[in-house]
Amino acid sequence: MPLSPPDAFAEEMAPRILRGERRALARAITLIESGRADHRAQAVALLDRLKDEGRSALRVGLSGTPGVGKSTFIEAFGMMLTGQGLRVAVLAVDPSSARSGGSILGDKTRMERLSRDPNAFIRPSPSQTQLGGVARRTREAVALCEAAGFDLVLIETVGVGQSETVVAEMSDLFLLLMAPAGGDELQGVKRGIMEIADMIVVNKADGALKTTATRTCADYAGALRLLRKRPQDPPGFPKAIMVSAAEETGLQAAWNDMQELAAWRKAQGHWDTRRAAQARYWFEEEVRQGLLARLTGDPAARARLADLGTQVAEGTALPAVAAEEMLHWLGR
Amino acid sequence: MPLSPPDAFAEEMAPRILRGERRALARAITLIESGRADHRAQAVALLDRLKDEGRSALRVGLSGTPGVGKSTFIEAFGMMLTGQGLRVAVLAVDPSSARSGGSILGDKTRMERLSRDPNAFIRPSPSQTQLGGVARRTREAVALCEAAGFDLVLIETVGVGQSETVVAEMSDLFLLLMAPAGGDELQGVKRGIMEIADMIVVNKADGALKTTATRTCADYAGALRLLRKRPQDPPGFPKAIMVSAAEETGLQAAWNDMQELAAWRKAQGHWDTRRAAQARYWFEEEVRQGLLARLTGDPAARARLADLGTQVAEGTALPAVAAEEMLHWLGR
Known part of the structure; x- marks a missing residue:
């Protein structure tokens, strides 16, 4: 089915979730679990729409x-x-x-x-x-x-x-x-x-x-x-x-x-203190994961990583030493 | 005790490890597990010295x-x-x-x-x-x-x-x-x-x-x-x-x-294929961990992270949305 824009989707789904419709809930969770960017955008819009309820x-x-x-x-x-x-x-x-x-x-x-x-x-x-x-x-x-x-x-x-x-x-x-x-x-x-x-x-x-x-x-x-x-x-x-x-x-x-x-x-x-600390934790976790995803997204970084990885695999460089070099290169 | 320079340390310890001295081995593992940078440098030098044996x-x-x-x-x-x-x-x-x-x-x-x-x-x-x-x-x-x-x-x-x-x-x-x-x-x-x-x-x-x-x-x-x-x-x-x-x-x-x-x-x-792939895996893991350590090392990044974290903790921003903003900021 064609995907509706995130906000329209959130507007349509939110009342159904709030009414406790199980099928809507199941579908929304499926979007949350999806690896697709458009699914993700819909899911985040829905979560954002529901967060103030x-x-x-x-x-x-x-x-x-x-x-x-x-x-x-x-x-x-x-x-x-x-x-x-x-x-x-x-x-x-x-x-x-x-x-x-x-x-x-x-x-x-x-x-x-x-x-x-x-x-x-x-x-x-x-x-x-x-x-x-x-x-x-x-x-x-x-x-x-x-x-x-x-x-x-x-x-x-x-x-x-x-x-x-x-x-x-x-x-x-x-x-x-x-x-x-x-x-x-x-x-x-x-x-x-x-x-x-x-x-x-x-x-x-x-x-x-x-x-x-x-x-x-x-x-x-x-x-x-x-x-x-x-x-x-x-x-x-x-x-x-x-x-x-x-x-x-x-x-x-x-x-x-x-x-x-x-x-x-x-x-x-x-109760409130704990929930606030948890929200912060998950935000930071999301940032950490996003940073890692970038490393694998940049072609030059990927090539350098592959090259050093080969040296490590061949035994000519220690993992720890090659990692130091990679981090130095990324920090240029 | 005063720490010897990494290379001198490696030269002194390597023969003892190679002879199978348990005390030397135990001490070297302690250095590996240490969080101190000077210990780490000694441990890496020793590992590097031993890798071609x-x-x-x-x-x-x-x-x-x-x-x-x-x-x-x-x-x-x-x-x-x-x-x-x-x-x-x-x-x-x-x-x-x-x-x-x-x-x-x-x-x-x-x-x-x-x-x-x-x-x-x-x-x-x-x-x-x-x-x-x-x-x-x-x-x-x-x-x-x-x-x-x-x-x-x-x-x-x-x-x-x-x-x-x-x-x-x-x-x-x-x-x-x-x-x-x-x-x-x-x-x-x-x-x-x-x-x-x-x-x-x-x-x-x-x-x-x-x-x-x-x-x-x-x-x-x-x-x-x-x-x-x-x-x-x-x-x-x-x-x-x-x-x-x-x-x-x-x-x-x-x-x-x-x-x-x-x-x-x-x-x-x-056997060799697997060991090579494993060496590569640990190298990449070391790089990933190094990247994360940087995020917490830069004061401006830390301040931005803290600010967005507060919004998340107060419930005014979703973790996923705030993380998106942080990653955007880091990418400038």
Whole structure:
């Protein structure tokens, strides 16, 4: 279809997004994820048109390694909230999809009930060449979901690497989902993750694993107590709790905790401070990425880079030394 | 102590590294990891001095999420190799240490026997502000270990995110260590990781988990068969195998496989091609990081960035729109 000019597009789409039309939302996110400049212009115009509407959702980051039951948790938790009349959006930032765009042994459409719920919206991770790109676009998708009137936006991620940090940079609260585990496996939780987690949620507190879950939860609670208190933590936070997504227990208590934390941070002013700092972060990230794109856009720079790259590949120059030379050349 | 000039330092240190002196190696790696310009100059001079010595180790990347028994595997595998008279270095790239420099519930000094072995050298992940920085320095540490005469350099990483990709970019072979798991957890292995893995090693093939391990191994083997053959794969690779680090079984077979794969790639020319491409990659990465450092080095650019950042933080400008303006300003 022929593309309408960005402003006309924004004028046409904005009311549909504001009414919460899922098809319009899905289409707008597709434009956000697109690599085409004209798509990008439309998406930015739409975001700009919507930014002053003042709608705000609770943005909850959620991480956990494969096997902890993330999908089951999101489905059970999301269904509970939609049952209470809330609207829930689920987005994903998946660094491991960067290379190929998907998993081989499963996919994100595992949340069957939730994906059919009219009060829910589920969107898998876009596949892009690098984590930064995926994350910047996901943050814009979060803004669209807010404009579309969702009450809660869950941003899911896998893994223990950088992806948790970038998701925390677009969340109001950050949850780490864990499985019950014995002593040796506990060491998997690094201090870096502990520092960004507002709540550690031990899943699978059911059946044969219940005892282990209780011990695991106590271990994490103990570890959290070792950390220095942050100004944005009310008494009792960060905390470790137990849930069973399978048996749907502990979910309401988890939701109560999240609401308590959110309300406290809003009252203390931490909420606005954090959102402002996050907006700044994503602006700077966008500038950094734009700078890099330029390096590959200029033919003379590309040629010099290729020449030095060949010397490095042939072993006649060290990467560090050749890089110094390239930077010197760029600075002329 | 007063710092000697880079060239004098390199002349003094190079013979000690070449003799395999562990203290000299440890000190040189510390300089590589240092943020100080004078340390950096010494480290680069030393690397440059050593680059033509032509020593080369087998560089093996190894990844696995917490709980799969990575330390136990490395210890058992490393002890087997040193027992055969080989010298083994173990380095780590740990993205989750980026924020704080360490884990709270455990650390990397778990490989007790191996760390006391005179034919082994273990170095934990440096703590730096970002994954790219950690990885670039680790790659230089690999080069030092090669110069120091190690036969095998194992580069360990945690997690399913970008860190596996960066470790693969400095390895000749890449191993993914997995725990025995049921059907639902299998979906954790993403295609992106499958594409870089040369071998999937299912650990804990012992005791009560042996049956599960066998099934898991068969599942992964099946998944690997679904992938398109890469030119650098000899018949039978990538493959899934079983080991028990605890009972020390399957380790020799794993080593035989690695050697077979390495020999084939050397004979076919893939080895040199890959190393050349990797050198080029790290050169370009160094240039990218240098460019970013400049942005924060120029006062006028910093002021403009701060001003636009404030607009973004106050919500009067979108991050994407402000970034466009900043890039335009930088391009004047």
